Amino acid sequence: MKQINKYISELLREVDCVIIPGLGAFVANPESAAVDTRQHTFSPPYKDIGFNKNINRNDGLLADRIAEREQISFEQANANIHALVKDCIQRLQNGQQIIFDGIGALSVDSARNIQFKPDESTNFLSDSFGLDSFHSPAIKRQSFEKRVEQEIIERSPIPIEKSTVPGKGSVIPLRVYYSAAASVLLIAACSWLYINLDMIKGVDLNYSDLNPFARLDSGTYIQRIDKTAEVGPEEGTDAIQEWLDNVPEETKEVVAEVEEVVKATVVKRFHVIGGCFEIKSNADRLQRKLKRAGFDSGFVGKNRRGLYRVSFGSYETRAEARKALRKIKRNNMKSAWLYVGKK
CATH class of the missing domain: 4.10.520.10 (IHF-like DNA-binding proteins)
Known part of the structure; x- marks a missing residue:
């Protein structure tokens, strides 16, 4: 058994x-x-x-x-x-x-x-x-209101306690006294604003002007400068041409080099892929074939399986890449597809 x-x-x-x-x-x-x-x-x-x-x-x-x-x-x-x-x-x-x-x-x-x-x-x-x-024991969750109240009590710089008024047996929370003090300050600020009402008439008022302890600097008159100059179209064109003629040749060469560097650093994220190959020689063969056909072919890294991607060309925008993909599918390779690289 x-x-x-x-x-x-x-x-x-x-x-x-x-x-x-x-x-x-x-x-x-x-x-x-x-x-x-x-x-x-x-x-x-x-x-x-x-x-x-x-x-x-x-x-x-x-x-x-x-x-x-x-x-x-x-x-x-x-x-x-x-x-x-x-x-x-x-x-x-x-x-x-x-x-x-x-x-x-x-x-x-x-x-x-x-x-x-x-x-x-x-x-x-x-x-x-x-x-x-x-x-697993049950999780005792505290309500949102309780958590907020506990957070306020823990972060309060002055402990919120209860205080007894001398001569009376009643217990009054200290927050009542804090509210009364804030009310007195608010009344004082409103009184100052009413007394100095003439000062704020006809002027641009900022929030900082309501501070009774701030210094009032006397205004300074700044003459307005008219920056519009009457320049005729011919005079302006001649001035620009004169400035361009006086630019040194070295500066022009540097500007041209910078333009080339900027063009070279433009990221082309959109690639029209013609094929993926495990063997590098096969990928080289397709690239040479596409270059002979007039395409700006190149390698676009490897995919997750380690295959070499060979592209017909790379483009800055998705619109350019889609336009080129439609043309390639119609005239060259129906199996071509669009690959978007990382930024």
């Missing part, structure tokens, strides 16, 4: 149905991981083991495993299974319980039907090896 029980457990880890000929079959149904929100438990994926008495035809799987492990013939293994089944049926008819270690227990109810109770301590799903159920 113990040896056959061990072979059944082994097979349940490998397959989803193990038949005991003449008795029934243990059926394994894979189940996903589960979370019990009421008990706060987490369960890994597992195989839910059931028993079906109607699946009892011999498929040879269990007998083959027994014959292989015990080095006996297939017929002898079937004979051992038949003896086990005969003993199990006799015990069930006598009202006894049959226990398969690590799998479950078989019994007969009052209606003479076979009942199966699985052993939930064993997980037959190989992918969940090493994983176990665990319990």
Whole structure:
């Protein structure tokens, strides 16, 4: 019994149905991981083991495993299974319980039907090896209002405590005193603004002017300068041409070199790809062919599989690249495609 029980457990880890000929079959149904929100438990994926008495035809799987492990013939293994089944049926008819270690227990109810109770301590799903159920205490979350209030209390430079007014038994929070002090300052500021109302009439008022402790600098008159000069079109053109004629040749050469450097540093992110090759010589062959055809062909790095990308040409904008791609598909290569490089 113990040896056959061990072979059944082994097979349940490998397959989803193990038949005991003449008795029934243990059926394994894979189940996903589960979370019990009421008990706060987490369960890994597992195989839910059931028993079906109607699946009892011999498929040879269990007998083959027994014959292989015990080095006996297939017929002898079937004979051992038949003896086990005969003993199990006799015990069930006598009202006894049959226990398969690590799998479950078989019994007969009052209606003479076979009942199966699985052993939930064993997980037959190989992918969940090493994983176990665990319990996590409930997370006590603090409301947003409570968190804001606690944050204000912790960051307050003056502790918000309660104070007792002398001569009275009532307890008044200190924040009441802070509010009264702020009100007094506000009334004082409004009074100053009302007294100095004449000062702010007819002038541009900034927020800094409301500061009663700021110094008032006397205004300084700055004469307005008319920068518009009457220059005739011919005079202006002659002046520009004269300035260009006086630019040294060395400066013109430097400007030309800078323009070339700027043109060279323009990033062309949009490439029309003609093919990708694992062998470098094949990529070189396509590049030379495209150059002979008049294209500004080049290599555009490697893709994730290490293949060399060969392009018909590279372009600064997507619009230019799409226009060139349409023309190449129409006249040269229908399999060409657009690759956008990184910025």
